[in-house]
Amino acid sequence: MTVTRMLARPMLASVFVVGGVSALKNAEAHAVAARPVTDKVVPLAQKAMPQLPIPTDATTLVRINAAAQILAGAALATGRAPRLSASVLAATLLPTTAARHRFWEESDPTAKADQRVHFAKNLSMLGGLLLAGVDTDGKPGLAWRARRAAKDAKREGRQLAKAARNEAKLAKAHLS
Incomplete structure (x- = not known):
């Protein structure tokens, strides 16, 4: 305090x-x-x-x-x-x-x-x-923690989507 x-x-x-x-x-x-x-x-x-x-x-x-x-x-x-x-x-x-x-x-x-x-x-x-x-x-209050969790989840979702796209490109290149 x-x-x-x-x-x-x-x-x-x-x-x-x-x-x-x-x-x-x-x-x-x-x-x-x-x-x-x-x-x-x-x-x-x-x-x-x-x-x-x-x-x-x-x-x-x-x-x-x-x-x-x-x-x-x-x-x-x-x-x-x-x-x-x-x-x-x-x-x-x-x-x-x-x-x-x-x-x-x-x-x-x-x-x-x-x-x-x-x-x-x-x-x-x-x-x-x-x-x-x-x-x-x-x-941090509850509202701040909720906003932070949402922001972190959004960032993680973008990273996972990017990783999935890269994996898809690699798989496509491997099959060709």
Whole structure:
């Protein structure tokens, strides 16, 4: 792991651990803000995945989201499954942002500006998490390996075709 990754991952993860702990401590207050989002998302999730027991209580969903942020944040900070943990954090950031930073609903210009800044901050963190989610730490990823295998197979196929043509020419010359 490079020094940059060793420093950047805990820095990126810190806001999620702190925010997750705060949400666990104040789950009821966070649930009030989350309710407009959960009331819309839960029925869609239940319809899309009827076999899963999806909680409907906003407080429970806030606690689940907070626990996911704490666990994934700790994993990212320590470098354990960094791509997976960054992806989990990105997934938890979406409902958090939609619930807590609804600047489009604010009527007070100062509050609206403040919420817009927080929304943009979360959007930038989402970008960092997406980058962390695809960071292979200098090692080839699955997509690169697949492209490389296809390229190698194509090159080998051309070489085999050339060898077969040469063998055919030799066989023809031998028969003549």
